[in-house]
Structures are given as C-alpha cells and as structure tokens.
Amino acid sequence: MGKYTIKVQPKWCKSCGVCVAFCPKQVLVLDDAGKASVQNLEACIGCRLCEIRCSDFAIEVGGENGE
Amino acid sequence: MATHVSEYLRLDKMPHIWCPGCGTGIILGAVVRAIAKLGYKRDDVVVVTGIGCSSRTNAIIDFNTFQTTHGRALSFATGFKMARPEMKVIVITGDGDGSGIGGNHLIHTARRNIDITTILVNNGIYGMTGGQYSPLTPRGCIASTAATGTMEPCFDMCELVKAAGATYVARGTAYHATMLEQLIAKALEHHGFSFVEGIAQCPIGFGRRNNQKTPVDMLNWQKDHAITIAAAAKASPEELAGKFLIGEFVNKEAPEFSDVYWEASRKAQQKVKEAR
Numbered sequence: 001m002g003k004y005t006i007k008v009q010p011k012w013c014k015s016c017g018v019c020v021a022f023c024p025k026q027v028l029v030l031d032d033a034g035k036a037s038v039q040n041l042e043a044c045i046g047c048r049l050c051e052i053r054c055s056d057f058a059i060e061v062g063g064e065n066g067e
Numbered sequence: 068m069a070t071h072v073s074e075y076l077r078l079d080k081m082p083h084i085w086c087p088g089c090g091t092g093i094i095l096g097a098v099v100r101a102i103a104k105l106g107y108k109r110d111d112v113v114v115v116t117g118i119g120c121s122s123r124t125n126a127i128i129d130f131n132t133f134q135t136t137h138g139r140a141l142s143f144a145t146g147f148k149m150a151r152p153e154m155k156v157i158v159i160t161g162d163g164d165g166s167g168i169g170g171n172h173l174i175h176t177a178r179r180n181i182d183i184t185t186i187l188v189n190n191g192i193y194g195m196t197g198g199q200y201s202p203l204t205p206r207g208c209i210a211s212t213a214a215t216g217t218m219e220p221c222f223d224m225c226e227l228v229k230a231a232g233a234t235y236v237a238r239g240t241a242y243h244a245t246m247l248e249q250l251i252a253k254a255l256e257h258h259g260f261s262f263v264e265g266i267a268q269c270p271i272g273f274g275r276r277n278n279q280k281t282p283v284d285m286l287n288w289q290k291d292h293a294i295t296i297a298a299a300a301k302a303s304p305e306e307l308a309g310k311f312l313i314g315e316f317v318n319k320e321a322p323e324f325s326d327v328y329w330e331a332s333r334k335a336q337q338k339v340k341e342a343r
C-alpha cells in the first residue's frame with residue numbers, strides 16, 4: 001500500500017483529464033468510462049495537485065496521517 | 068470528505084453546472100480552501116455575485132449568498148457592508164460582469180476602500196452567453212463577436228483598481244492554484260478593499276476558438292505565460308515578452324469607508340445628545 005489514499009467521486013468527475021495530465025508521478029488515468037482512476041498509488045507523493053486543480057471537487061487525496 | 072467541500076459547498080448542487088475543466092471551479096476551490104484555513108463560520112460570510120458562469124458560484128457555495136443583477140454585485144455588497152460591518156463580504160465576478168457592465172462600480176468601490184474582497188474570475192470572454200469578447204479579451208483573440216480577432220486593447224484590471232485606490236491587489240491563475248489560495252487568504256484578512264484577479268480557462272467560449280482545444284492546453288498556456296513579480300524583476304525584456312505578472316501588487320493601509328462612516332455617525336449622535 002502507498003502512503004496516501006486517493007478517492008474519486010465518479011458522479012462528480014467530468015472526465016476533463018486535468019488531474020491525469022498534471023500528476024507529476026503518472027498515478028492517475030481515465031478509465032473505460034472516462035472517469036479519473038488510480039493506476040499506480042505507490043508512486044503518489046501526496047502533492048495534492050490533482051485535487052486542487054480539479055474543477056469539480058471530484059478527487060481527494062488523504063494524507064499520511066489519515067487526514 | 069474534505070471540510071472545504073462538506074462545510075462550504077451545497078452538496079445537493081453537485082455535480083455543478085460548469086463545463087468539464089472550467090477554470091471557475093478551480094478558483095472556487097481556492098476560495099473555499101482559503102476560507103477553511105482561516106476558519107470563518109458560514110454565518111459570518113456573505114457572498115455576492117452578478118451574472119455569468121462565474122457568478123453562478125452562488126448556486127454552489129454555501130454561505131449567505133445573493134446573486135444580483137449583471138455588474139451590480141459591488142453595489143449590493145456595499146449596502147451589506149455598510150449595514151453589517153462585522154460581516155465578511157466577498158464578491159465573485161466575471162471579466163464581463165466586473166470590468167464591462169460593472170466596471171464603473173468597481174473603480175468607485177476601490178476608491179472608497181470599503182472592506183470587501185473581490186475575486187474577479189478572468190476567463191477573457193463572456194462565457195455564459197456564448198463567447199462574445201469582453202474588455203479583458205486580449206487583442207487579436209477570436210471571439211463569437213470577433214471572427215478575425217478583437218481589434219481593441221484590453222484592460223489590466225490590477226493596474227486599474229490600484230490606480231483607483233484599492234489597498235490590496237493581486238493576480239493568480241487556476242494553474243497556480245496553491246499560490247492563488249494564499250493570495251485570496253491575504254485578501255480576506257486585509258482590512259479595506261481587496262482585489263484578486265484569477266486567470267481562468269473557458270475551454271468552450273475561448274479555448275476552442277483560440278488554439279487551446281482542451282482544459283489541459285489552457286492550463287499549460289497559463290503556466291507558460293505567467294511570471295511571478297520576483298522572477299520578472301530579474302528577467303530580460305525578451306524573457307518578459309508576451310508574459311503577464313502574478314503575485315501581490317499592492318498591500319497597504321488606508322482609512323476604511325464603513326469605519327469612517329460609522330465614526331462620523333457616532334460623532335454626530337454625540338453632538339445631538341450634547342445639544343439637548
């Protein structure tokens with residue numbers, strides 16, 4: 001398991017691809033339904049760039065301390 | 068669910084109405100994160116907006132909210148602040164709303180230095196009505212009303228409100244969302260008229276026509292064209308060509324309008340009492 005948790009709310013995700021494009025560690029992909037999904041959690045560095053650039057509040061990164 | 072979402076957004080309005088990858092959502096995120104960090108209570112905040120996609124923020128954000136007429140958010144907000152000076156008053160406006168039809172209200176609100184925080188979401192276009200050019204569309208860009216490119220120069224809103232008397236002025240972008248959140252937090256804590264311009268992408272009204280086909284292209288454009296004030300101070304004219312500045316332009320103190328007004332009112336009442 002990685003240090004971080006990533007939660008996507010598929011109902012809120014509008015498949016814009018922003019989180020995928022700007023993740024510095026290629027953790028995320030768009031799945032077959034076009035929704036953001038986690039491909040490589042181990043590589044996540046917890047920078048939260050995906051979360052803060054999501055226009056739709058659809059992705060949330062949980063911290064090391066279980067925040 | 069993070070506090071800024073569960074506390075400050077109307078969850079029954081999600082997913083919200085904005086298009087995929089719209090910059091307004093990122094700016095709203097920076098606003099609610101800044102408020103969450105400052106720990107403001109919902110009842111202590113009033114958010115006033117005008118008309119436009121960016122002004123629809125009021126359907127989504129969960130404070131005391133008031134969506135007003137096009138360009139007039141600052142006038143209604145001035146009324147709120149004068150009546151309830153203890154409240155935190157925030158205006159969220161678009162480039163059309165705030166610099167076009169509402170431009171006159173903006174300069175006079177800045178001149179008075181009333182304690183209102185204004186966030187101007189600048190996507191360079193009238194998004195809601197179909198991509199007509201606004202006073203902030205850069206010259207030469209294609210709009211639904213400018214098939215061969217706009218022929219007018221655009222305003223620099225930060226310079227404009229600075230000249231008008233605003234005591235806190237800053238600019239950020241949706242791409243630089245962490246910095247934007249910090250600038251908004253400083254604006255909210257400032258006593259006086261504070262103004263933050265947030266450069267945002269409208270992929271539908273602007274990007275599609277101007278060779279920035281996706282939200283990702285538009286965010287990359289922001290990344291490549293923004294330069295911090297500190298970096299710009301050391302850059303050559305060639306390096307600065309085509310760039311715009313981000314960061315804090317003004318942070319100073321001056322008498323705040325509602326303070327001045329209520330103090331004058333107190334003195335006048337005192338005089339009446341003494342005369343009796």
Ligand SMILES: Cc1ncc(C[n+]2csc(CCOP(=O)(O)OP(=O)(O)O)c2C)c(N)n1
Binds near residue numbers: 122163165188195
């Ligand atoms: C008095 C008046 N004139 C015109 C309109 C039509 N109108 C609605 S939204 C809008 C433009 C909004 O543009 P902007 O403020 O840039 O916001 P955006 O949609 O880009 O976020 C206009 C002209 C109106 N609602 N009221």
Ligand code: SF4
Binds near residue numbers: 012018055056057
């Ligand atoms: S940025 Fe948000 S809306 Fe866009 S694909 Fe990622 S999770 Fe979905």
Ligand code: SF4
Binds near residue numbers: 026043047049050051
């Ligand atoms: S937190 Fe950072 S590293 Fe982790 S998925 Fe999001 S953008 Fe990628």
Ligand code: SF4
Binds near residue numbers: 085091194272
């Ligand atoms: S038209 Fe533009 S500003 Fe309006 S919601 Fe769509 S992308 Fe956002």
